[in-house]
Structures are given as C-alpha cells and as structure tokens.
Amino acid sequence: MIHAENLSFGYTSNDLFRNISFTLEENCHCALIGSNGSGKTTLCNLIRSPESFTFDGVLSPEGAGRIGYVSQFAIREGDQSVTVYDYLYQDFLALEQAIGDVCAEMAETEDMDAVMERYQALLDESDAVDADNYEINIRKQLTLAELEGKADLALEKLSGGELKLVQVIRQMLRRPGRLSMDEPDVCL
Numbered sequence: 001m002i003h004a005e006n007l008s009f010g011y012t013s014n015d016l017f018r019n020i021s022f023t024l025e026e027n028c029h030c031a032l033i034g035s036n037g038s039g040k041t042t043l044c045n046l047i048r049s050p051e052s053f054t055f056d057g058v059l060s061p062e063g064a065g066r067i068g069y070v071s072q073f074a075i076r077e078g079d080q081s082v083t084v085y086d087y088l089y090q091d092f093l094a095l096e097q098a099i100g101d102v103c104a105e106m107a108e109t110e111d112m113d114a115v116m117e118r119y120q121a122l123l124d125e126s127d128a129v130d131a132d133n134y135e136i137n138i139r140k141q142l143t144l145a146e147l148e149g150k151a152d153l154a155l156e157k158l159s160g161g162e163l164k165l166v167q168v169i170r171q172m173l174r175r176p177g178r179l180s181m182d183e184p185d186v187c188l
Helices: 040-048 084-106 112-128 131-144 160-173
Strands: 002-011 014-024 056-061 067-070 178-181
Touching (some): 002 040, 014 040, 040 056, 040 067, 067 160, 112 131, 131 160, 160 178
Parallel strands (some): 067 178
Antiparallel strands (some): 002 056
8 A cells, every 4th residue: 555645845946746645555457647747757656765855744655565666667677688588597596606606605794693694584585586487487477478389589679569578577487565557557
C-alpha cells in the first residue's frame, strides 16, 4: 500500500502538485493520466524513491518489497550488441557473483557474523527471484511475450515495442512487490 497525505512538490518556478492525498491499495492497478509536464513521471519517481526528494506532506510506501521500474525510454543505452537472453540474465549473474564474493570473503574474515548476515540476505534474494529456475523463467517469459524466437538476437535488432517488452520481462523476473511503468505504451 502507498499512502500520501497533503503531498506537495515542485520546482522553484513551478508547483507540480500541492496538497494531494491518495491511497494505492495492494493488488490494484493505477493509471496516472495528464498532459506532458504535469508531473506524472516525477510523482512515479517520488513514490519509487522518496528519500531522493525534498517534499512536503506524508508519503508512506508500505510493504512493497522490491520495486520494479520500467522507464518511458526504451533501453537504448549501454551495449546494444548483447543478446536478449544475456540482457535478461544479467541480474542473475550479478547475484551469483555477489554470493561467490561473500563466500570467498568467509575464508578471510574475522567478523564472520557480518559476512554471514550479508550471505543470508543474498540467499534470501536468490530465493525471492527463484534463482534456481532463472533460465527456465526467462524462457517462459519470452514465450508468454511471443519473443521466444528473439532470445539470441542483439538488443539493437529489436523494434521499439520488442525492446520495451524485454524491459518489462526483466523487471518481472525480479519479482517486484510493486511495478511502476512510466508511459508503458510508448516505444522509442
């Protein structure tokens, strides 16, 4: 659940919203509709990471767990020669590397309790994203999106819509408690 009460935010020359209040219940969908420049993206960003903003009022995102975010801009930055499959696999590889690093640290540490806490947190994250079945889950998501034949294609070979779908799949593989999609129908 996300609760906002008398939430106000703006820039020096422009208030984007003043004294707005709302509650977004769990397991519900919400759409923000407004003209360009009205603050929709800013509100999404504020809800996603309130610690990054200075605002008035109360904003309490409760119980969301992991938060997924799909930008309004397709993922055109970075190495576009990476395949769809490898792009989707990157988060799992990073998690696997982090677990390996902590295991290596165990052999050298004098503060085993702190290392074990980090290790347990990584194992919990691994369980939360179903890391043992990550490869199967990638294939399953690609099939659901009718992109199974594109797994070995470079990102640069995809259309804007396909690229946006791949971005959504990557977020869904993270199993977020909340998913924010900024302009989900816009494909660049």
